[in-house]
Amino acid sequence: MRAADAIVKALEMEGVEHIFGIPGGAILEVYDALYDSEIVHILTRHEQAAVHAADGYARATGKVGVAFATSGPGATNTVTGIATAYMDSSPLVVMTGQVPRAMIGNDAFQEADTTGITMPITKHNYLVTDERQLLRIIKEAFHIASTGRPGPVLIDLPRDVTMADIEFDYPDKVDLIGYKPKIKGHPKQIKKAVDMIMQSERPIILAGGGVRLSNAHEEVLKLAETIPAFVVTTLMGKGAIPETHPLCLGFIGMHGTKYGNYAVMEADLIIAIGCRFSDRTVGKFSEFAPEAKIIHIDIDPAEIGKNVRVDVPIVGDAKLILQEMIKMIKTKQRKEWFERVDKLKRKYPLKYNRDENVIKPQFVVEKIYELMPDAIVTTEVGQNQMWAAQYFKVKYPRQFITSGGLGTMGFGFPAAMGAQVAFPDKIVVDIAGDGSFLMNIQELATCVDYDIPVKVCVLNNAYLGMVRQWQQLFYKRRYSATRLRYPELSFEKIAKGFGAHGITVEKPSEVEDALKEAFDVDKPVVIDFHVEVEENVFPFVPPGRSLREVLDGE
Amino acid sequence: MKRCTIAVLVENKPGVLARVSSLFRRRGFNIESLAVGTTERPDISRMTIVVRGDDRTLEQVMKQLNKLIEVIKVSDLSENSVERELALIKVHAPPAKRSEIIEIANIFRARIVDVARDSFIIEITGDEEKVNAFVDLMRQFGIKEMARTGKISMARGSKTVG
Numbered sequence: 100m101r102a103a104d105a106i107v108k109a110l111e112m113e114g115v116e117h118i119f120g121i122p123g124g125a126i127l128e129v130y131d132a133l134y135d136s137e138i139v140h141i142l143t144r145h146e147q148a149a150v151h152a153a154d155g156y157a158r159a160t161g162k163v164g165v166a167f168a169t170s171g172p173g174a175t176n177t178v179t180g181i182a183t184a185y186m187d188s189s190p191l192v193v194m195t196g197q198v199p200r201a202m203i204g205n206d207a208f209q210e211a212d213t214t215g216i217t218m219p220i221t222k223h224n225y226l227v228t229d230e231r232q233l234l235r236i237i238k239e240a241f242h243i244a245s246t247g248r249p250g251p252v253l254i255d256l257p258r259d260v261t262m263a264d265i266e267f268d269y270p271d272k273v274d275l276i277g278y279k280p281k282i283k284g285h286p287k288q289i290k291k292a293v294d295m296i297m298q299s300e301r302p303i304i305l306a307g308g309g310v311r312l313s314n315a316h317e318e319v320l321k322l323a324e325t326i327p328a329f330v331v332t333t334l335m336g337k338g339a340i341p342e343t344h345p346l347c348l349g350f351i352g353m354h355g356t357k358y359g360n361y362a363v364m365e366a367d368l369i370i371a372i373g374c375r376f377s378d379r380t381v382g383k384f385s386e387f388a389p390e391a392k393i394i395h396i397d398i399d400p401a402e403i404g405k406n407v408r409v410d411v412p413i414v415g416d417a418k419l420i421l422q423e424m425i426k427m428i429k430t431k432q433r434k435e436w437f438e439r440v441d442k443l444k445r446k447y448p449l450k451y452n453r454d455e456n457v458i459k460p461q462f463v464v465e466k467i468y469e470l471m472p473d474a475i476v477t478t479e480v481g482q483n484q485m486w487a488a489q490y491f492k493v494k495y496p497r498q499f500i501t502s503g504g505l506g507t508m509g510f511g512f513p514a515a516m517g518a519q520v521a522f523p524d525k526i527v528v529d530i531a532g533d534g535s536f537l538m539n540i541q542e543l544a545t546c547v548d549y550d551i552p553v554k555v556c557v558l559n560n561a562y563l564g565m566v567r568q569w570q571q572l573f574y575k576r577r578y579s580a581t582r583l584r585y586p587e588l589s590f591e592k593i594a595k596g597f598g599a600h601g602i603t604v605e606k607p608s609e610v611e612d613a614l615k616e617a618f619d620v621d622k623p624v625v626i627d628f629h630v631e632v633e634e635n636v637f638p639f640v641p642p643g644r645s646l647r648e649v650l651d652g653e
Numbered sequence: 654m655k656r657c658t659i660a661v662l663v664e665n666k667p668g669v670l671a672r673v674s675s676l677f678r679r680r681g682f683n684i685e686s687l688a689v690g691t692t693e694r695p696d697i698s699r700m701t702i703v704v705r706g707d708d709r710t711l712e713q714v715m716k717q718l719n720k721l722i723e724v725i726k727v728s729d730l731s732e733n734s735v736e737r738e739l740a741l742i743k744v745h746a747p748p749a750k751r752s753e754i755i756e757i758a759n760i761f762r763a764r765i766v767d768v769a770r771d772s773f774i775i776e777i778t779g780d781e782e783k784v785n786a787f788v789d790l791m792r793q794f795g796i797k798e799m800a801r802t803g804k805i806s807m808a809r810g811s812k813t814v815g
Contacts, residue, residue: 218675222722275722277663277722400716401717
C-alpha cells in the first residue's frame with residue numbers, strides 16, 4: 100500500500116473525523132490519499148489557524164485534534180499554534196510535509212528543520228526516516244498526545260516516505276519503555292490528604308485545566324459538596340464546577356474575583372487539582388496562601404513543587420484520586436469559615452460602572468451570557484478574555500475555551516471554528532478584541548466556505564487594550580504603539596465582503612437586538628461593538644504582587 | 654549551589670542528545686559536563702551529566718528529563734559512586750624537562766602515549782580531583798592542548814541504575 104494511503108487509513112482507525120490544514124508540495128501525496136477518505140478536511144487560510152482550529156476542536160471534544168501543513172513555511176506557520184497547545188496541554192497530532200530524505204540538510208526549496216524548531220514546544224516529535232516505522236510512529240503519536248499530561252505531537256513526513264510502498268499492519272498497542280504515566284495515586288498520600296482535609300477549618304479547592312483533561316468534574320463537585328469546601332479555579336479551570344453553584348468563588352489570579360483571591364489568602368488548606376500554579380494565578384509565589392497547607396494533585400510530577408511549596412503531593416489521574424478521596428471524606432460543617440467567605444462575597448462583588456450612553460464591554464459579555472448561557476465561548480487574549488472570564492458564568496465542562504498559558508492573540512476565532520465543526524448544532528461565540536481578531540481575520544473565508552456559523556463579538560476599543568491599560572497604570576498614560584488608528588475600518592463591511600453577516604453596534608440599547616439577530620442567522624456573523632475605549636479590567640493584581648494587593652477601579 | 658552527577662539512560666536514537674541539551678538550555682539549567690556512550694544493551698545509551706544548581710533546580714532537572722519520551726531512567730549518582738574521567742594532555746617537553754615530567758606522570762599512574770621531539774601526549778584517568786591536580790602540575794611545563802572526556806559515574810555495590 101502507498102504510505103500516504105496507509106497514513107489516512109491509520110487516521111481513520113484512530114477515529115479521526117476532521118482534519119484542519121493547508122496542502123503544499125511536500126504533503127501532496129497525503130492529500131491525494133485524503134481525496135478518497137470519509138475524513139472531512141477543512142481548508143483554513145493560514146496554517147496557524149489550522150492548528151488553533153484543531154486545538155479548539157480538541158478542547159471542545161476531548162478528542163485528539165489533527166492538523167496538516169506542508170514543509171518549510173507551512174510548518175513554521177504552525178509554530179504558534181503548537182506552542183499554544185503545548186502550554187495548555189491540549190492533545191494534537193500535527194503532520195507536516197518534508198522534503199525528500201535525500202535532500203534533507205541541503206537547504207532544498209521549502210525545507211525547514213521542523214523537528215528541530217518544534218522540539219521545545221511539542222510533547223514529542225518524529226521525523227520519519229524509515230517508512231517501515233511510519234505506522235508505529237502514528238500509533239505512538241496518538242497515544243502520547245492523549246495520555247498522561249496531554250500535549251501536541253508532530254510527525255514530519257519526507258515526501259518520498261509518503262510515496263513508498265509499505266505493508267499496512269497497524270499496531271494495536273504501543274511499547275514505549277520511557278513513557279509510562281503514573282495514573283493511580285499513592286494510597287498513603289491520599290490518606291494523608293484526607294486527614295489533612297478533616298483537620299482543616301478553612302479548606303479551598305483550587306481546580307485547574309487538569310480537571311477537564313481528566314474528566315473529573317463530577318468528582319470535584321462531589322468532593323466540594325462532601326467536605327464541604329469552596330471552589331476557586333484557574334483561568335483554564337473554568338467549568339470545573341458550574342460557576343453558578345453556591346460553592347464556586349469564580350477564578351482567581353491577576354483579574355480573578357476579589358473574594359476568591361481573598362478567600363485563598365485566608366484559607367488554611369488548598370486542595371489543588373490539575374493546576375500548575377502559574378504566576379498569573381498565584382501572584383507572588385512566596386506570599387501565596389501564607390496560612391495554608393497545600394495538597395497538590397497532578398499527573399505531571401514535574402509540576403509538583405515547581406512554583407510553590409507543596410505539603411502533600413499526589414501524582415496520578417485526578418479523577419481516580421478524587422474518587423478514592425471521596426470514599427474516605429466525612430462531612431464537617433465549618434460555619435465560621437462559610438460565614439466569613441459569604442461576607443467576602445457580599446462585600447467584594449464583581450462590578451463595573453454602568454453607562455447608558457456608551458457600550459461597556461462587560462455589558463456586552465453579560466448580555467451574551469444572558470441570551471446564550473449554553474453557548475460554547477472562546478476568547479481572544481487581553482481585556483476581551485478577562486471580561487469574558489469574569490462575566491460569562493460557565494455552566495459545563497469544555498464550554499469555555501481560551502489560550503491561558505501562551506496567551507495567543509488570534510487564537511479565539513479559529514478555535515471557535517474548530518469547536519463549531521465539532522458541535523454544528525451549538526452556538527459558538529468568539530469574544531474578541533479588535534486587535535486579536537485582526538490576527539486571524541482571514542478565517543472568515545473558511546467559515547463562509549464550510550458554513551461554519553461562528554459568532555464573533557468584537558469588543559472594539561481601537562486599542563491593544565490590555566497593553567494600553569498597563570501603560571495607563573504603570574507608564575503614566577504614555578500609549579506607545581497601542582492605538583489602532585483606523586477610523587474608516589468597518590468589521591461589518593469586511594464580514595460582508597467575505598460573504599458573512601456583519602453588524603455594527605454603537606449604542607447600549609442596540610446590543611441585545613444585535614446579539615439576537617446574530618444568534619438567529621445561520622451564517623458566520625461579526626458584530627462590531629464600539630465599546631468604551633479606555634475601559635479597564637478590574638480587579639487587578641499587579642504582576643509580581645500578592646493576591647491581597649488588589650487594585651480596584653475607584 | 655550544589656553539584657550533582659546524573660546518569661540518564663536513553664533510547665539509542667538520533668536526536669536524543671539534542672532533546673536533552675535543548676531541555677537544559679530552555680529551562681536555564683547549566684551543564685558542567687556531559688558524556689555519552691553505549692551500554693551493555695545496544696539500543697540504550699547512557700549519558701552522565703554534571704549539573705550545578707540549588708536543590709529545587711536539581712529536582713526539576715531530574716523531573717524534566719524524566720518527561721522526555723526517549724529517556725528511560727534518571728538516577729542521581731552524586732553520593733557513593735565511582736567517578737572517572739579521562740584526559741589527553743599535550744605538554745611541552747624539551748629534553749631537559751622530560752625526566753621530571755615522566756616522574757610526575759608515574760606518581761599519578763598516567764601514561765605517556767605519544768612522544769615527539771619536544772612534546773608528550775599524556776593520558777590520565779581518575780576522578781576529577783586527581784585529573785585537576787595533574788593538570789595543575791603540568792601547567793608549569795606548558796600545556797599545548799588538552800581534551801577531557803567529562804565524567805562518567807557508577808554507583809558502588811551491586812545496585813544498578815537500569
